[in-house]
Amino acid sequence: MAHETLAAWLDIAVVDAERSRAFYTEILGVSTSAIPMSDEQGSYNDHCLHAVKDGPALAGVCHRRGLNSAVPAAWIPYFRVASLDAAVARAVVLGAAVIDGPRDCAGTHIAIVRDLDGAVFGLVGA
Known part of the structure; x- marks a missing residue:
């Protein structure tokens, strides 16, 4: 399983x-x-960051409201897993806390x- 688990998103x-989008665009x-x-x-509007115009989205800058109201204000790496529900359940058994989802x-x-x-991280179902 470990070889299938890859960083998927930030x-x-x-x-x-809007302020953060402008900041990261400049930096x-x-x-x-x-x-x-x-x-x-x-x-x-939330925003995707692209290394090149119209290229693939590499990261997101989101408002901390709506669906993201419970998400901490920190860069969060997301890791791809074969089964999201199984990975979340296993994380809880091992002592982790689910923040969102x-x-x-x-x-x-x-x-x-x-x-x-x-440490906060995201899981993405494959």
């Missing part, structure tokens, strides 16, 4: 995603694309977990 959830020299979102407060996110099934030392 993202950060912040209070002001990293990347381009961005908007992801339309909405919650009970209205519509807004499992839930659907942009056509992907994800969960965010805090490990035994407090």
